[in-house]
Amino acid sequence: MPPHPGDILELTIDTLAYGGQGIARHEDFVLFVRGAVPGDTVRAEVTRRKRSYAEARLLEIVAPSPARVAPLCRHTESCGGCEWQTLDYAAQLEFKQRQVEESLAHIGGLAGYELETIRGMDPPWRYRNKMEFSFGESDGALVLGLHRRTSWRDVVEIEDCWLAPVIVNRARQAVADACRALALAPYRRGEHEGLLRHLVVRHGRASGDLLINLFTTGRFAQERELAERVAALQPYSSFAVTVNESQADAAIGEGPFMIAGPPYLHEELAGARLRVPATAFLQTNTVMCVTLYETTLRFAAAERRRSAFDLYCGIGSIALALARAAGHVYGMEIEEPAIAAARENARLNAIANVDFSAGDVRKQLIEPPGPGMPGATSTESPAVVVVDPPRAGMARKAVERTASLGADRIVYVSCNPTTLAANGAQLGGLGYRLTRVAPVDMFPQTHHIETVALFERG
């Protein structure tokens, strides 16, 4: 008998789903239980049933898994952040490795490649170089923290997030204290009223830069006073205000309007000094990004007399690293400010054998740059194309056009093994065989997985 909503069941968790929930079986029916880890025996209430599976809410851990560990974070019960911190780190790595393999096999039908052991982080904490906090209200007082696990509208004050560096937590505290001292009003999500919406704090590990970006519903009179009060509590390199008048509850908007400092911070990666604009993408874990880029460059094996492509290049970090070993590198990215920063980064590092262009990769590849174009060094096809798309993966046309560049190798850097698998299956049909895969743990304590995959032609 399939379970019904409201049923209370005792379940043993067998494994983890991609997405982080524990998976159990009840008379051959699959149940997903958030917050449960493999090896746990739990009591759970069925909340939703579909034809082939159901979801259940964890009520009680009857017998804990041997892989269960005490959480470090004191906000873990209320905060929706790092859902895997109750799972021993070695077990987290083992599950991620397995999930990469399973996604590639089940979604992409991909096998027969060399799977490297996942690279873990030591210690696996305090790695996020960018944190996005939300403003809210509790009993009429301003709070600044993260969304509550059980209610997206509620915000929990987070005094010490273990995924954030200490300085980022201090910056959150300084902004919260200064906003309270000036009696600034938090935004009310239901009523679309109030001023303060989000706080984004970015930290440059090598430079020590700290960029504070406050997202509000409008410009306000006390901006400068607020910036000064925050500086007295926690010095920073930049303080900005970004205006989001829309109903969309996200850290987006017009700006940044700089109250102090420049609209960027600096970081160092793969031997290059990088300028990172306030809103540009940067890999969130700077420590593990070194491993990620080393793996990417090792798989890419750029060749001195041949060109290379870096698609979805962001601020150009991989392209600049490739340029040290390649003839010429072409970087493509959709965000204009990121491309402007990539060009600036090439200048800052005196790297001349690289060209960057802004626009959708899918459209840019209709007429790709190449032999005969300015900067081209040979008439041959590129030695390698590196692609690093967002979580949704590459559009089918983009995959097709990437393959038609005719490179010997395609190195796919992926933050989502399910879209890597789907794109990988398409590459298989276009003459590229998956030969090597290396998972890198960029997101300890969470279910997110980063993978570098090497596809070779022929």
Ligand SMILES: C[S@@+](CC[C@H](N)C(=O)[O-])C[C@H]1O[C@@H](n2cnc3c(N)ncnc32)[C@H](O)[C@@H]1O
């Ligand atoms: C995962 S990030 C990778 C950035 C860079 N490789 C790095 O390591 O910092 C993906 C990038 O793809 C860009 N992007 C998203 N969709 C795109 C598209 N259709 N065409 C070109 N770039 C795109 C995003 O703006 C983002 O900078």
